[in-house]
Amino acid sequence: MFTRAIVKKISKSYVDGLTTSNLGKPDFEKAQAQHAQYVAALKQCGLEVTVLNADEEYPDSTFVEDTAVLTNECAVITNPGAPSRNGEIIEMKEVLKQFYEKAEKIHAPGYLDGGDVLQVDKHFYVGLSTRTNREGAEQFAAIQQKYGYETTIVPLEKFFHLKTGIAYLGNNDLVVAGEFIDHPDFEEYNKIVIDEQEEYCANCIRINDYVIIPKGYERSKKKIEDAGYKTIELDMSEIQKQDGGLSCLSLRF
Secondary structure, three states: OOOEEEEEOOOHHHHHOOOOOOOOOOOHHHHHHHHHHHHHHHHHOOOEEEEEOOOOOOOOOOOHHHHEEEOOOOEEEOEOOOHHHOOHHHHHHHHHOOOOOOEEEOOOOOOEOHHHEEEEOOEEEEEEOOOOOHHHHHHHHHHHHHOOOEEEEEEOOOOOOHHHOEEEEEOOEEEEEHHHOOOHHHOOOEEEEEOHHHHHHHOOEEEOOEEEEEOOOHHHHHHHHHOOOEEEEEOOHHHHOOOOOOHHHOEEO
């Protein structure tokens, strides 16, 4: 059960942030509107939302998920793999002090993006990507072991972040796409398989009574609803242009 979330407003510099997509430049005003709808959806799910001000110095800083991993026991401040994003953790560390007494940290030469970390109850999966290296993943595993969590390190083949292609909904249910459909590390789960044409929908988030999904993926929506979940659809077009997804825009705890 989540009760809180942290989000960060989109800066004007967002449109010039990092991306690997070929979807075109984001529309700033439309991105702002989509972010506002996202915040409203979090509140609909019952969360108290802390909204941080936009920071023009860090174009990608609306993607707060990459700066920390939060559990009931502690906050882990990450060490983002993109040099231009590394300074984002300074503010987040201060913000999290009001919610957590215990804070851990990933140190160089280890790098870790929160988008590469999937929690399934007392088990973490950490993806090795262009933004997360093995040293960072192993530091994270050692930290979580102290609090009774197990960690599996998963080298990625194609996806940008681990959670680009996988989401945990609870009840042993995983939403999976691409390389995770037949991945041996996820054999034990019930799989809701997202086809290649709707792959973006694999980045969805379960928050209490709802699963928030990107708008426009009807086959995936039906599969998730057929599995017994209520959905909220959000237009994510301007977020997708910057390699962002639903999980990227908040820290939920």
